[in-house]
Amino acid sequence: MAGQKLTKRKLEALKTREKLIKAARELIQEQGLDRTSISEITKRCGVANGTFYTYFKRKEDVLSAISIEIFNELYAKALSYEGSFLQRLEFFLINFAAYIEESGVRLCQEWVRNTVNPKLALNDDDKVKLDFDLNLLRSLIASGVEQGALRVEVEVDALSRLLVELLYGQMLCWDFSDGTYSYKERTKEFCEKFLPLIIKPYLKE
Amino acid sequence: MAGQKLTKRKLEALKTREKLIKAARELIQEQGLDRTSISEITKRCGVANGTFYTYFKRKEDVLSAISIEIFNELYAKALSYEGSFLQRLEFFLINFAAYIEESGVRLCQEWVRNTVNPKLALNDDDKVKLDFDLNLLRSLIASGVEQGALRVEVEVDALSRLLVELLYGQMLCWDFSDGTYSYKERTKEFCEKFLPLIIKPYLKE
Amino acid sequence: MAGQKLTKRKLEALKTREKLIKAARELIQEQGLDRTSISEITKRCGVANGTFYTYFKRKEDVLSAISIEIFNELYAKALSYEGSFLQRLEFFLINFAAYIEESGVRLCQEWVRNTVNPKLALNDDDKVKLDFDLNLLRSLIASGVEQGALRVEVEVDALSRLLVELLYGQMLCWDFSDGTYSYKERTKEFCEKFLPLIIKPYLKE
Amino acid sequence: MAGQKLTKRKLEALKTREKLIKAARELIQEQGLDRTSISEITKRCGVANGTFYTYFKRKEDVLSAISIEIFNELYAKALSYEGSFLQRLEFFLINFAAYIEESGVRLCQEWVRNTVNPKLALNDDDKVKLDFDLNLLRSLIASGVEQGALRVEVEVDALSRLLVELLYGQMLCWDFSDGTYSYKERTKEFCEKFLPLIIKPYLKE
DNA sequence: GATGAATGAGCATTCATTCAT
DNA sequence: AATGAATGAATGCTCATTCAT
Numbered sequence A, B, C, D: 001m002a003g004q005k006l007t008k009r010k011l012e013a014l015k016t017r018e019k020l021i022k023a024a025r026e027l028i029q030e031q032g033l034d035r036t037s038i039s040e041i042t043k044r045c046g047v048a049n050g051t052f053y054t055y056f057k058r059k060e061d062v063l064s065a066i067s068i069e070i071f072n073e074l075y076a077k078a079l080s081y082e083g084s085f086l087q088r089l090e091f092f093l094i095n096f097a098a099y100i101e102e103s104g105v106r107l108c109q110e111w112v113r114n115t116v117n118p119k120l121a122l123n124d125d126d127k128v129k130l131d132f133d134l135n136l137l138r139s140l141i142a143s144g145v146e147q148g149a150l151r152v153e154v155e156v157d158a159l160s161r162l163l164v165e166l167l168y169g170q171m172l173c174w175d176f177s178d179g180t181y182s183y184k185e186r187t188k189e190f191c192e193k194f195l196p197l198i199i200k201p202y203l204k205e
Numbered sequence E: 001g002a003t004g005a006a007t008g009a010g011c012a013t014t015c016a017t018t019c020a021t
Numbered sequence F: 001a002a003t004g005a006a007t008g009a010a011t012g013c014t015c016a017t018t019c020a021t
Helices: A008-031 A038-045 A049-055 A059-080 A085-102 A105-116 A124-146 A156-176 A183-193 A195-202 B008-031 B038-045 B049-055 B061-080 B085-102 B105-116 B124-146 B156-176 B183-193 B195-202 C008-031 C038-045 C049-055 C061-080 C085-102 C105-116 C124-146 C156-176 C183-193 C195-202 D008-031 D038-045 D049-055 D059-080 D085-102 D105-116 D124-146 D156-176 D183-193 D195-202
Strands: none
Touching (some): A008 A038, A008 A049, A008 A059, A008 A105, A038 A049, A059 A085, A059 A105, A059 A124, A085 A124, A085 A156, A085 A195, A105 A156, A105 B105, A105 B156, A156 A183, A156 B105, A156 B183, B008 B049, B008 B061, B038 B049, B061 B085, B085 B105, B085 B124, B085 B183, B105 B156, B124 B156, B156 B183, B156 B195, C008 C049, C008 C061, C008 C105, C038 C049, C061 C085, C061 C124, C085 C105, C085 C124, C085 C156, C085 C183, C105 C156, C105 D105, C156 C183, C156 C195, C156 D105, C156 D156, C156 D183, C183 C195, C183 D156, C195 D195, D008 D049, D008 D059, D008 D105, D038 D049, D059 D085, D059 D124, D085 D124, D085 D156, D085 D195, D105 D156, D124 D156, D156 D195, D183 D195
16 A cells, blocks of 8 residues: 555556657657647547646647657666767767657657747756756766866866757758758767867877 | 849839848847738838738748848858968858857747748758758868868868858757857857867868 | 437537527528628627537538538428329429528528539538439339339439429529529429429329 | 721730630639639730739629620520421520530539629629520520411410520539539430420420 | 739638636 | 537738729
């Protein structure tokens, strides 16, 4: 009895929530957010229109929920990697691209659309994501310093910012192209050709 | 003299078109495209609602027209610069940012929103702009090779792509921030701190 | 008793639908469909604009709904008649005209307008109505044969087709005249003067 | 000089008018009147938008002009026929159908649509056409009496009305069917099977 | 006679969201 | 938690028509 929080009812509710997210993700990937109506989403789940609002306050919130799912996986995996500083850095960058690519261009485009526009006053989590990514890279670089791989003089902020901008720039170009090439491959290429040039001056030795 | 087909009527028409673009630009900058109605735009010009559609097929088309104006100025100026290869490159990058910043975040955000989303099937000119920017940088770099500033071995495509991605990445981050810092300054900073690192290996001597 | 699924909510919904149809019928009769706006219809029912679209997909659909109501009554009554074959036939023809006349020229004109035009891709039920009327007459005539009133050699199809064309022709002329004479009287006249001529050769004895 | 009313200019003008009618006829036949815009019509003729209004007061007027062309041909031919009364009658009826069929269902449907609806307050010529057709048949029948083919007691009005209603009814059914069968053949069939039944009692002898 | 820029009325339609059941 | 009927704001767009040139 104690701790038994998941009654059958609550389990059902969780399932419903998951079904909604899944359906929304599919539909957004197929047609984009604007062209996807609440009733389409609920119809696909076999629930009533209003049920959507049991779980999400506004339509856009389901996009946030989807993003959170994706980014959580992304970060979990990207940071799990063990290895030298450079390997970890590359791993992070490439996996960032890989995850986003896997989840589909349309979804990524919607995410950009909804994040770029301040009027939607959408879940601020997304906006903060930029800072989140920045911090992630910052700590990655900081750990590089700690581990003695990077010089102490490295400008952590400027460097992490640069890398975030690169990742986002690659993402935006990929979105513009409607995903007609591989975002991941593009990032890999960057890691081979340019990352060393940028990092080298800060490497110890 | 030759081709002087501009009767008074056609001149008036051109003026009307310009007035519409100007009004739309102001309003979009103030409130974004979605919150700007056609009748607001036309009212500000003192023309009838329908007149808008004499010049633009759809609401979004005025955004394209605005972009074209801005980018044309941008390119005209950015390429006019005389100087060494590196100076010209920096000038281009910084001015790219400066122009976009001057025209306002809201406008830039709208441009990203409308370009990132393929469903609007908006004037393809915008999508092509990425290629246009790429080509511009490519020819800039190529001219650097011709003038003997860069080694022949430089990978023109990869390098120009990298720079475009950087510019776009900086732009996207700036959009995400709602323009709370200077895009131009950020690009300037990049030119100082990182551009040399990237270019140096390709510089002759 | 059985199948009594009508909760209070569903009953309310049915009532709303009926109110909409009634209001639309009145307004169309007064001004025609084009001049009748959705908000006029809903205002007259005291419901919100959008409620109309809970029950009808497009504006034209309410016209279909109205037709169906009218025609259902018509058929129900017209076929209820007991009597000799000729009496039943006359009763059908005259009542057809009478019902349509009662429901008003404007409505009839709208019905013709909307049925004649294939581009509206309006509810196909209306187009099928022609076939429905044909079948009705066909079965009427067939029953005449069965009951021994008509010779077996009668060409059922051709005869029923002729009668439908007559009914429709009288209706169209009545529409053209804006209802300035009586459709029903015209049909009655036809039944007296010409129907016997047409039927006689097929009558037994 | 005298009587030389057709200056080159006037000839050109007549040609323009003809071109407009021809283009309109084609476009209406292809898409119906509603979907055909003035600028489509003028574009197809290579003239300016406004030129349309040099020749027609309102959009619908071009439909009238087209009808007049068609009906004039129709009447000219239908009445030219020499022969016995019954032959002339049949010839008229069948040719009526044939002409309308030749000019296309879409056109016929538009004509019905526009004639049936009194709100358009369209050129009254069309409404009068019903009377015109009636009169035509009336005089045909009257001439039958004069020539001694029909008894004097024949009810000219009722008979001609019946025949017009039949023609119109066949036309309407044909319109409903979107022209999926032949109007002319249908009328021919009627002339064989039923016309004699109707006329016979009034034939002399 | 021809032009074509300007007009401006006019409304169906969508759909996110609410809330009584 | 689920339902689904009701809401109602909000506006892009068309296009027949006019008229100054």
